[in-house]
Amino acid sequence: MISIRQRKGIKTTEISENYAAQEENVKLENKLPSGCTNRRLWKILSFTVGVTIALCIGLFTSVYLATLHENDLWFSNIKEVEREISFRTECGLYYSYYKQMLQAPTLMQGFHGLIYDNKTESMRTINLLQRMNIYQEVFLSILYRVLPIQNYLEPVYFYIYTLFGLQAIYVIALYVTSWLLSGTWLSGLVAAFWYVTNRIDTTRVEFTIPLRENWALPFFAIQIAAITYFLRPNLQPLSERLTLLAIFVSTFLFSLTWQFNQFMMLMQALVLFILDSLDMLPAVKKILNLKSDEHIFKFLKAKFGFGATRDFDANLYLCEEAFGFLPFNTFERLSDTLLFYAYIFVLSITVIAALAVVFHNLSNSSNQQSMGKVGKCTISLKPETAYNLIHTILFGFLALSTMRMKYLWTSHMCVFASFGLCSPEIWELLLKLIHLYNPKRVYIMRYSVPILILLYLCYKFWPGMMDELSELREFYDPDTVELMNWINSNTPRKAVFAGSMQLLAGVKLCTGRTLTNHPHYEDNSLRERTKAVYQIYAKRSPEDVHALLRSFGTDYIILEDSICYERRHHRGCRLRDLLDIANGHVMDGPGENDPDLKLAGHPRFCEEIKRNLPPYTAYFTRVFQNKTFHVYKISRNK
Numbered sequence: 001m002i003s004i005r006q007r008k009g010i011k012t013t014e015i016s017e018n019y020a021a022q023e024e025n026v027k028l029e030n031k032l033p034s035g036c037t038n039r040r041l042w043k044i045l046s047f048t049v050g051v052t053i054a055l056c057i058g059l060f061t062s063v064y065l066a067t068l069h070e071n072d073l074w075f076s077n078i079k080e081v082e083r084e085i086s087f088r089t090e091c092g093l094y095y096s097y098y099k100q101m102l103q104a105p106t107l108m109q110g111f112h113g114l115i116y117d118n119k120t121e122s123m124r125t126i127n128l129l130q131r132m133n134i135y136q137e138v139f140l141s142i143l144y145r146v147l148p149i150q151n152y153l154e155p156v157y158f159y160i161y162t163l164f165g166l167q168a169i170y171v172i173a174l175y176v177t178s179w180l181l182s183g184t185w186l187s188g189l190v191a192a193f194w195y196v197t198n199r200i201d202t203t204r205v206e207f208t209i210p211l212r213e214n215w216a217l218p219f220f221a222i223q224i225a226a227i228t229y230f231l232r233p234n235l236q237p238l239s240e241r242l243t244l245l246a247i248f249v250s251t252f253l254f255s256l257t258w259q260f261n262q263f264m265m266l267m268q269a270l271v272l273f274i275l276d277s278l279d280m281l282p283a284v285k286k287i288l289n290l291k292s293d294e295h296i297f298k299f300l301k302a303k304f305g306f307g308a309t310r311d312f313d314a315n316l317y318l319c320e321e322a323f324g325f326l327p328f329n330t331f332e333r334l335s336d337t338l339l340f341y342a343y344i345f346v347l348s349i350t351v352i353a354a355l356a357v358v359f360h361n362l363s364n365s366s367n368q369q370s371m372g373k374v375g376k377c378t379i380s381l382k383p384e385t386a387y388n389l390i391h392t393i394l395f396g397f398l399a400l401s402t403m404r405m406k407y408l409w410t411s412h413m414c415v416f417a418s419f420g421l422c423s424p425e426i427w428e429l430l431l432k433l434i435h436l437y438n439p440k441r442v443y444i445m446r447y448s449v450p451i452l453i454l455l456y457l458c459y460k461f462w463p464g465m466m467d468e469l470s471e472l473r474e475f476y477d478p479d480t481v482e483l484m485n486w487i488n489s490n491t492p493r494k495a496v497f498a499g500s501m502q503l504l505a506g507v508k509l510c511t512g513r514t515l516t517n518h519p520h521y522e523d524n525s526l527r528e529r530t531k532a533v534y535q536i537y538a539k540r541s542p543e544d545v546h547a548l549l550r551s552f553g554t555d556y557i558i559l560e561d562s563i564c565y566e567r568r569h570h571r572g573c574r575l576r577d578l579l580d581i582a583n584g585h586v587m588d589g590p591g592e593n594d595p596d597l598k599l600a601g602h603p604r605f606c607e608e609i610k611r612n613l614p615p616y617t618a619y620f621t622r623v624f625q626n627k628t629f630h631v632y633k634i635s636r637n638k
Contacts, residue, residue, distance in 0.1 A: 050185025054175045057192045058168035064196065066164040068468060069206045073475040083156055084510045085480050089502040090519035091210040093120075095159065096509035097134045101141030102155055110141065119514040121526065122496040123553040132520050135256045136215050163209050166218045170203075170411075171195055173221035178415045178422075180228050181385060182446075187422035190450045194414040197337045197461045201330055202410045213407065216258030221411070223250035224391065231383040259522050264408075267398070271390045275383070278358045312531050312582040319573035326400045334410070337461070338453055343413050346420025349429060350381070350389050357381045380425060392416045421450045479628035483558070484510040486624050486631075491556065498533045498549055499558035507558075516552045531582070537563055538579040539600030542609070546619040549634055557620070559630040564606035576604065 070076060073086055087095045097114065104110030114128045128134060144150070144158050153161075174195060175188030195202050205214045226246040229235075235243070255261040317323045334340035357380070381389075392412050399409035420426045427445040431437040487497075488511050497507050498516040505519050517530040532548045536557055549557060566574040577587045585600040586593045602608075609616045610630065624631035 046185070050179065050188065053185060053189055054172050054179075054192075057175065057189065058172040061171045061192070061196055062164045062168035064465070064469070065167055065199075065203070065206050066161070069160070069164075069209070071469065071471060072206070072473050074472065075475070078475050079481070080156075081481055081484050081510055082475050082477070085477055085484065085506055086475055087210055087509065088208070088506075090505055091208055092509040093505035093518050093520060094132075094134060094137060094210040094212070096505070096512075097128065097132075098137035098141050098159055099155070099509065100512075101138060102144060107142060107145065111138075114138070119512070120508065120518060121529070122514050122516050131523065133212055133215075133257055133259050160209050163205060163214055166215065167203070167205055170218035170221050173218065173225045174411060174415050177221070177225040177228050177388070178418045180225065181388060181415070181419035182422035183424070184422050184446070186447065186450050187418045190418035190421065190453060191414040193454060193457050194337060194339045194418065195411060196465075197457050198334060198339055198410060198414070201333055201406060202414065203407060212258045212260075216254050216261065217407065217411070219250045219254040219257065220264065220408075223247055223254060224388070224412075226250060228384040228388060231387055233383070259520075267394050268391075271387060271394065274390055275386055278361060312578055315573075315578045315581065316575075319569055319578065321403065324403055326403050326406055330403075330406065334413070337457060339413060339417055342417040342421055342453070346417050346423075346426060347389075347392070349426050350385065350420065353381045353425075353429060354386060354389055357386075382425075385419075385425075388412075388416060388419070418450065421453070422446050479626050480506065482626055483624070483629050483631070487511045487513060490623070495555045496553045497556050497558060498536070498552065498554040500534075500560060500563060501530060503558060503560065514553075516549070516554055531579075534575065534579055535605065537576050537604070537606050538583055539585050539602050539604050540583075541602045542605070542616045542619050545605050546634065550636070554634055556623070557632050557634065559606050559609070559632070561628060561630075564604070576606075 073083075075083060075086070078086075084092065084095070084099075100113060101107075101110040104113060114134070116125055117128045118125045120126060120128065129138070140159060140162060144155055149158065171192050175185075175192050177188075178191040179185050179188040181187070199206075203214075204211070208214070223246075226243050230240065230243040230247060251265075255265070258264075331340055334343075392409070395405075395409040395412050399406040424442050424446055427442045428437060431441055431445070484506070487495075487507065491511075491513065493512065494514065496514045496516060497504060499507070501517055501519040501521070504515045504517060507513055508515055508518065517526060517533050521527060521530070529552065533552070533554075535545055535548055536559060562568075563575050566576065568574075569577075571577060571587065571589055571591050572581075580587045580600070581594075581597070583600070584597060586597045588604075609620060609632065612622070619635050620632040621635070622630060623633045
């Protein structure tokens, strides 16, 4: 039966039949195992085993991912500068603040350097704690300084082990959510196995360790688990208060650690609003900074066909693979582990149940005891199940539209699919639909199917996982190492560098030099500055480029051949194309251009500067060169 939520201000009526659909199954389970007469002892034993397995599989996942990271880079044997370079793009920027705090003479001086930072953006003092989500780096640096571990553990290992440890918490939270929904820890075990075997699509922590989502998603998973438990009716007051505390703490930590938290919170608010509007909840259960986030809305507008745009920031996102639609081969990988098939099966049954319950709740029927029925089946849907159902649907739409967000969906997919396979309600409804229902069959199906899936996953994927753990590689990027060593040895400590956002994050981490721009792209003025700096790859005169760079106090620019002569993206999505379109210039190479685009009055700066012609040498002097990078010093007297 479904308890019908009464309107606000009216007391909750006690519904004694909340889980009536499970009564026959519970009676059957109470008789098992046959040698055990004390049901309470059996429940304690089962709970203990479930918790132990959760801890073990969380630890296994953490060690497994850490070992893959070590094997891929030979992290323990490469130089410190190579370790730092391995933190690509914004990952290096975030790690640099952890390093900065550790190198500060005192904690207070470290805090002062973050609050009054003038190295991250040249000619500008910013409060990094206010602008960026780096509280976790601050917290870890304090822990490292106060704990007696400096003689036993290098700072970089303390950092990465913390992230891999959070992966253990993440998997345990997924395990617990599935357990809560299904009533058996076997469901949690299947969810965890699916998470690991679908690693390519469920996490990228092993190669982007400091990324904000790797900090935030474990807390988000804890929050979902806590809300799932909170939505159960008839909780004891103490349990309810502790669960609310867990929701508050996990939400707070999630919000601190990810700059996209507001969008996830908006989605969760939408989930709860839908549940409340459809009478599926039990009863007494900073405004967005549009200027800073306007590039996201421009991107969404263009992505979904509401008009073409020449906006540089929107096109920069549109051309990135991570912000494209979810590739079809994702479903092939998820199907290979049977996850996708199980997910669709459970989703279909649950959606049918939800529609029946919604139809009843919104109908004007006066018979409060009758529910939507299929044959003789009374359809029920627990509030916590409804919450996770709407969550997974919204996650799915988000992932389908933006590939980077698939990690939210795929991990929750593991939880939802495993819950359904172990849920007595799902199998009861299905067996009643096909007129094969009896309690023994429900019991057999809810345990035999997940066990068979676990055996299949072990048989098919365990050898491959062992091969991965034995495969050894090594980090190798000599050109970047040479560049960082040159900067450290041949430029003043206060020198200001301009270049691509991704590379400058590494410059900040490895050399501590001041930057003109960086990859934390969530500030409007920084986006404008980045577009100005990127004119080094546009068709602009040396005078214009010099004036723009000097306006930011730039001393050196780093040009990358991989950007200047980019072939990775198709025409129209290369960085130089985005700049040409934003500047109103015709793009290079064969192909069509919009009729209002004009020929530029100057050649491409990054190509022409290498010819050492007088108009360029008057402003720029080449001081370093290798196969990948060209560094020019900017004259100050022009």
